[in-house]
Amino acid sequence: MSKVRVRFAPSPTGFFHIGSARTALFNWLYARHTGGTFVLRIEDTDKKRNTPEALRVLLEGMKWMGMDWDEGPEVGGDYGPYFQSQRQPIYDEYLKKLTDAGRTYEKDGAIWFKLEGERYSTYDDYLKAEVEKVKAAPIVIDDEVRGRVERAEEMDFVLVRKDGSPGFHLVNVIDDITMGITHVIRGEDHLSNTSKHVELFNAFGVKPPKFAHIPLILKEEGSGKMSKRDKGALIEEYESRGFLASAVRNYISLLGWNPKNEREKIDIDEIIELFDFPGINKGNSRFDEKKLSALNAEYLRELNIESFTFLARPILNKAGVVSEDADEDYLQAVLTLCQPKARSLETLSELCGYFFIDNYAMDEKTGVKIAKKSDPKELLGEVLPILESIKSFDADSLKSALETHAESKDQKVFAYFPALRYATSGQGGGPDLLPMLAVMGRERVVARIKQFIG
RNA sequence: CUCCCGUUCGUCUAGCCCGGUCUAGGACACCUGGUUUUCAUCCAGGCAACAGGGGUUCGAAUCCCCUACGGGAGGCCA
The missing domain is CATH 1.10.10.350 (Arc Repressor Mutant, subunit A)
Structure with missing residues (x-):
């Protein structure tokens, strides 16, 4: 059996979204569980959004969560470059294969993928237009999470945009092929795209990787999946609020995956040991900050006092409760008393602020x-x-x-x-x-x- | 509009593949009681769910079908 190679392929947007973080985490866990390779590939084809700052946020978020990558930015690797913006020659080469095989055509200045099958014209209510559809053979995927999923593509799709930039489906498949990806673990929102991707793998004459479509994280209130603007959606927010990375990581690993041993506070080594596809749920899960907080509190209380002080100090500084040059012994003595009572670092200044300031509020x-x-x-x-x-x-x-x-x-x-x-x-x-x-x-x-x- | 996926306590979930041991287990939240000088600790207890309907079967949370609901995808975003 060939060695597992998985990848996390984010598009830097300036935020590190909790859904992305969990997709990254599941890939990372699977790589570590199997002794495989975790590749970080940056999908930076959209030049407007992809600033150095956006990349920084992403890489720092990964590091904060303790997810190290074996290949990718900063570490390199044998399958680079790892930025899509630097892979144009590879895309040109692969596109030519498709063109030579007669699977592409040009329309409206863009290059399209040509499906195989009987063509017919019909009015499409969604597109609100008369379009050409194709009776293509259904694509069957044997998803590691969902089992057999069958879906037929019915319309040609764009490979290269009219501005000359390669589209998502094309680059995604080419990168997975050239980087030797064996398992594609991604959100269920990509399940419907998978038939397009398999069409491309087939057209390239390459056996598709295994797919594992993981459930989505739904927003805490209201309907729909978690999006950037929703409360609690951003990893950097947890970091700045003083949540422990180990707690956040533990919590989101439990969103859509279950170790089946009735325990919820599990250290990362054990998660790595237990993590596998059969434990992944099919149904979407709703984010619950209360549960995260409870787990965070558990982690917080078992920290040794040095670590607790180290983490608490900047938070208390920021709240204006403790000065930068505060006495270390006094600080530690206070925190020794407060730690067993603490539920979060965020509220620590309310819990123990009066030890340091004299104009404390009277309840x-x-x-x-x-x-x-x-x-x-x-x-x-x-x-x-x-x-x-x-x-x-x-x-x-x-x-x-x-x-x-x-x-x-x-x-x-x-x-x-x-x-x-x-x-x-x-x-x-x-x-x-x-x-x-x-x-x-x-x-x-x-x-x-x-x-x-x- | 079309297609795909899903549906167990308020929430995360176990159980489902291999039907009986499920009067459906755990956790968070909530409520009650206990401990404690207090409390955001700790301990004990409680509330609360198999979406609905039809089938198959001696027996269904578990298998099949339909409906409903939820989610996702589909326009040169990724």
Whole structure:
């Protein structure tokens, strides 16, 4: 059996779309699973849209997701060039084969592919015109995902546009032939195009590769497939929002594929091991950011504190919560407390911002709730001297000192907790209170309580 | 308009190929309870689906047909 060669052939548009990312991912996974080769080919024939910046976005998105390519831009390979814009001589050569075989003709300045079969003229409601159709023999493909699919082309199609540029169907097939592609894994939106492609493979006298048409990702709300403008459609957006690449990759691998072992959080090595065509679903799937977030939160919590700090720092910088030269030890101490509570890096500044800034917001609901039970100022007034005078400002010392005081007042120590938390953080919830106060430090805690009491 | 593909809880899905073990399993979300000083943690429980109809069969989520619905493709976009 020949070695698997798959390709991801995006057209740089300036965005890295989640659907493209998943197509890339499935190709990459299949290559890694089979020990094959993953080729990255750039379909940059549309000169207007294909800027260096657009290419950069694409390559960075690939790298962020951890999808490395064995052949393509930056790495080269034996089947190049890997930019369609540089492959014109190859297209000319292959087009000539078709022309020599009598399978092309010119019309309206463009070059068309000539189907074989009986021709007839008919009115087409979609084209709103009288057109020539062909009774071509049906093309049968044995799709790795869908099984047998039969479809007959009924109209000649354009090979070369009248401006001289080669069309998608032509270049796609020629590139797959010349790059030795063995498996074409792509979105189901190409399933109907496959009969055109197989016609071309046949005309070239080349055995077509295997096809695997994967289901589409539907937009979260409304109908239709996910498109650039839809919420959550862009990979770079997840990156900037602080999602973990491993979580995004894990989530989208589960959109249309299933490991059948009832587990959902799976590391990439295991996904590679399990990934194969039989696990790919036929039905389209709808994107669900909540589920992505849940998975992301799981990944986030199991990060070691160094990695967590490394990722959190720029996010907190950006939110204006932590300065560039913030104290590393304090930052890490705070994050150690916050990490188990974190659901996303995106909301981290809301979760732990008060550790760093003094003008934190006071949550009104919590304020009302606390005031109902007791007078927080009175409670805080009682414990303030203790906090000011305690020898060591650590969690254990605070605990025993506060307990002793509470007993003297015939109170439970917990009676003081809500007010302490609220005064020092403005919130009703957060990390364990005593360690939290210890990390904040005496100076900060005392100042905040004084400020609160007024 | 034509052709192609699909349809299991709100969502992602297991089960379907090789019909009985499915009073349809898991996960996210949601609800309830527990733990906890609190909470966006953790634990337990709950709600909730085989699109509809016809067949085949002793028996169908599983096989066949029809309908409905969803998605995609078809104009020199890829």
